[in-house]
Amino acid sequence: MKADPKGVLTGAHFLDGDHACCEGAISAGCRFVAGYPITPSTEVVERIATRFPSIGGMFIQMEDEIASSIAIQGAVWGGAKAMTVTSGPGFSLMMEHIGLAAMLETPCVFVDVQRGGPSTGLPTLPAQSDIMQARWGSHGDYEVIALCPNSPQECYELTIRAFNLAEEYRVPVMLMMDECVGHMTEKVVIPDAEKIELTERVYTTAEPGKYLPYLTEGGLVPPMAKAGAGHRFHVTGLTHDERGYPVMNADAQEKCVRRLVEKIRSNADKITIVEESETAAADIVVVSYGITSRVAVKAIEMAKTEGIKVGHLRLVTVWPFAEKRIRELAARVKAFVMPELNYGQLFFELQRAVGGKAGTYLIPHGGGTVHDPEVICRTIVDAAKEQPVKESQK
Amino acid sequence: MKPTNPTSQYLRMDRIPHIWCPGCGLGTTVNCFVRAIEGCDIPLDQISVVSGIGCTGRVAGYLKLDSFHTTHGRPIPFATGLKLANPKLKVVVYSGDGDLFAIGGNHFIHAARRNMDMTIICVNNFTYGMTGGQVTPTTPIDAIASTTPFGNIEDPFNLPYLADCAGSVYVARWTTFHVRQLIKSMKEAIQKKGFSFIEIISPCPTLYGRRNRLGDGLEMMQFYKANSTIQNGADTRDAVLDFKGKILCGKFVDRERPTFLDLYNTKMAERLGSSFKPYEGV
Amino acid sequence: MPDAKRKQPRGLTTINVELCKGCGFCIAFCPAGVLEFSQEFNSKGYHPPHAIKPEACTGCGLCGTYCPDFAIFGIVVKDVA
Numbered sequence: 001m002k003a004d005p006k007g008v009l010t011g012a013h014f015l016d017g018d019h020a021c022c023e024g025a026i027s028a029g030c031r032f033v034a035g036y037p038i039t040p041s042t043e044v045v046e047r048i049a050t051r052f053p054s055i056g057g058m059f060i061q062m063e064d065e066i067a068s069s070i071a072i073q074g075a076v077w078g079g080a081k082a083m084t085v086t087s088g089p090g091f092s093l094m095m096e097h098i099g100l101a102a103m104l105e106t107p108c109v110f111v112d113v114q115r116g117g118p119s120t121g122l123p124t125l126p127a128q129s130d131i132m133q134a135r136w137g138s139h140g141d142y143e144v145i146a147l148c149p150n151s152p153q154e155c156y157e158l159t160i161r162a163f164n165l166a167e168e169y170r171v172p173v174m175l176m177m178d179e180c181v182g183h184m185t186e187k188v189v190i191p192d193a194e195k196i197e198l199t200e201r202v203y204t205t206a207e208p209g210k211y212l213p214y215l216t217e218g219g220l221v222p223p224m225a226k227a228g229a230g231h232r233f234h235v236t237g238l239t240h241d242e243r244g245y246p247v248m249n250a251d252a253q254e255k256c257v258r259r260l261v262e263k264i265r266s267n268a269d270k271i272t273i274v275e276e277s278e279t280a281a282a283d284i285v286v287v288s289y290g291i292t293s294r295v296a297v298k299a300i301e302m303a304k305t306e307g308i309k310v311g312h313l314r315l316v317t318v319w320p321f322a323e324k325r326i327r328e329l330a331a332r333v334k335a336f337v338m339p340e341l342n343y344g345q346l347f348f349e350l351q352r353a354v355g356g357k358a359g360t361y362l363i364p365h366g367g368g369t370v371h372d373p374e375v376i377c378r379t380i381v382d383a384a385k386e387q388p389v390k391e392s393q394k
Numbered sequence: 395m396k397p398t399n400p401t402s403q404y405l406r407m408d409r410i411p412h413i414w415c416p417g418c419g420l421g422t423t424v425n426c427f428v429r430a431i432e433g434c435d436i437p438l439d440q441i442s443v444v445s446g447i448g449c450t451g452r453v454a455g456y457l458k459l460d461s462f463h464t465t466h467g468r469p470i471p472f473a474t475g476l477k478l479a480n481p482k483l484k485v486v487v488y489s490g491d492g493d494l495f496a497i498g499g500n501h502f503i504h505a506a507r508r509n510m511d512m513t514i515i516c517v518n519n520f521t522y523g524m525t526g527g528q529v530t531p532t533t534p535i536d537a538i539a540s541t542t543p544f545g546n547i548e549d550p551f552n553l554p555y556l557a558d559c560a561g562s563v564y565v566a567r568w569t570t571f572h573v574r575q576l577i578k579s580m581k582e583a584i585q586k587k588g589f590s591f592i593e594i595i596s597p598c599p600t601l602y603g604r605r606n607r608l609g610d611g612l613e614m615m616q617f618y619k620a621n622s623t624i625q626n627g628a629d630t631r632d633a634v635l636d637f638k639g640k641i642l643c644g645k646f647v648d649r650e651r652p653t654f655l656d657l658y659n660t661k662m663a664e665r666l667g668s669s670f671k672p673y674e675g676v
Numbered sequence: 677m678p679d680a681k682r683k684q685p686r687g688l689t690t691i692n693v694e695l696c697k698g699c700g701f702c703i704a705f706c707p708a709g710v711l712e713f714s715q716e717f718n719s720k721g722y723h724p725p726h727a728i729k730p731e732a733c734t735g736c737g738l739c740g741t742y743c744p745d746f747a748i749f750g751i752v753v754k755d756v757a
Contacts, residue, residue, distance in 0.1 A: 397690055397751050417697075425746070
């Protein structure tokens with residue numbers, strides 16, 4: 001299905017990541033946003049508030065993030081494509097409802113424009129320290145998809161992809177931006193509406209009275225229904241059977257929750273997107289995501305002038321983690337170097353996937369600014385020469 | 395042909411018998427709700443029920459309507475999104491005193507303030523029944539609860555007053571004894587545009603009733619019968635409930651105010667002119 | 677009060693004894709005093725109601741409205757002269 005031209009601002013623009021995210025949502029067909037102001041994400045909803053009235057969208061600033069994160073789900077069940085936008089403290093508040101979205105299988109998008117944490121932290125400065133939270137933040141077993149843009153252009157494109165993945169897998173999708181990408185202004189090209197591919201929500205074709213909300217008939221993703229269409233369905237956050245009715249036993253748990261997990265795990269290869277550069281003959285592979293990848297590119301350039309054979313693996317999806325690709329590379333590279341704007345989060349996934357077959361070097365950074373490319377370069381060089389990594393780089 | 399219970403066509407009979415205790419008033423409220431919607435001119439497919447967590451929250455699962463059993467305290471913002479995505483839906487939030495006024499309190503006052511077009515049915519049994527009878531913001535002072543074993547020391551909310559002050563356009567209180575008035579009130583509230591609120595005082599014989607020696611369900615109902623007065627139009631400030639005291643019932647507030655969507659559409663049209671088309675759903 | 681000329685009840689109660697949990701609401705709130713606890717037990721051990729004065733039933737339906745377990749309901753039946 002193609003985008004509705006009414007919302008699409010075809011052309012070249014000079015936008016920051018927050019604004020580009022708004023345009024991505026509109027191009028994706030999002031017409032309901034509920035949000036709460038929080039730096040550095042507020043501009044997304046401010047632009048939404050300005051754009052929506054003339055394109056038939058509804059924006060409501062709710063009383064808090066808890067309300068926002070469930071209002072979007074009510075809207076989805078009413079037939080909308082919906083999104084909410086926040087940063088660290090708000091993301092924490094939304095965790096229960098991310099779990100609800102996973103359990104009800106509500107397709108929706110959660111944007112986290114990450115800032116320094118924990119707690120109030122550094123509201124106006126970047127970090128990448130909500131990455132584990134995006135995957136594990138809510139209680140219970142579930143899987144989500146998380147995407148990580150490294151430019152305003154990607155903020156636009158990956159927001160559309162986030163909506164598409166949400167519809168395809170009936171899952172909440174996290175768009176993990178950061179303050180740097182969110183507030184950096186760059187050229188953003190928005191194509192013609194007919195060049196934008198959208199994934200349509202699959203609604204049930206069952207006759208009224210015959211619809212079973214969680215019946216998948218061999219597949220992993222059940223067709224949805226919306227309120228008012230005559231299906232008289234019931235859905236609950238309790239562990240449930242195909243009828244949507246609560247069933248409180250281990251058997252039901254296995255049937256209900258395993259599929260939520262398998263939905264994503266068994267499709268991880270299809271979902272995972274990485275961008276590689278010169279990894280084919282590399283001794284060292286730098287693994288990075290988001291704004292850090294821009295710094296990594298510079299560091300790799302510097303390391304190559306010292307004769308190091310270094311490649312770059314940029315994670316565009318951070319969840320599911322690209323473990324298959326990492327495992328393949330681990331079989332032949334000397335080491336992986338991973339700068340993160342945190343004290344080590346996705347690095348542990350890297351180590352797990354590498355399984356000791358190659359070296360793994362973390363370059364942590366608490367956030368507030370981006371890495372110094374020199375530090376990343378030094379680590380690449382030390383890793384290549386198998387020298388111990390200097391303390392200051394840890 | 396054997397006659398069938400007139401309530402059953404509105405119930406998921408494959409889930410009956412329900413989980414509620416003997417003498418619990420929830421089933422009575424469901425009978426009233428069903429009779430109320432029967433009397434409305436609204437297609438059943440258009441009615442959506444949203445509930446929170448608790449004994450009252452289980453109502454959603456027994457009704458044969460589009461129904462959503464959401465998270466604790468949050469049916470109102472879910473209902474807000476649902477209604478705004480499809481304003482043609484008639485959205486009813488059916489939840490309990492703790493769910494709506496403790497954890498959910500903030501959402502209640504804002505939806506009332508906005509005059510979101512929805513009906514809130516609050517079954518007030520003065521306890522968190524599902525989890526074993528803890529104190530709630532409506533539990534009267536001195537009442538025993540599992541978390542106030544020596545008696546509650548806090549003054550409770552006066553729900554009609556709170557609803558009134560927050561901006562509700564329809565505020566009523568009944569007990570599960572007042573079935574006829576309750577059916578009528580539910581019908582009025584559901585059909586009324588704007589944020590409507592009905593408090594239904596209901597027995598929890600297993601926990602609140604037992605711990606406070608109020609008798610079984612029937613004795614609690616007989617207490618409601620003997621101790622309630624109906625004063626339609628009464629000042630909501632007078633609706634305070636004392637422990638084992640008089641119960642003021644009635645339709646207290648029934649006024650007009652533009653709803654959230656009325657205001658949105660009117661004001662956006664004024665401010666944006668021709669570039670704005672009235673919002674009728676996504 | 678039943679009409680002296682009327683030979684059939686104007687209302688009829690139907691009781692699903694297995695759903696009854698013996699709360700007593702229908703018995704207490706029937707305006708015509710039609711119902712009373714029976715001596716029988718259902719399989720859960722409760723005494724369901726039974727109509728002791730079926731001729732007094734007007735089919736008002738209050739029993740069904742009060743019943744929290746959907747176990748009893750009353751309907752109006754045609755008068756039979």
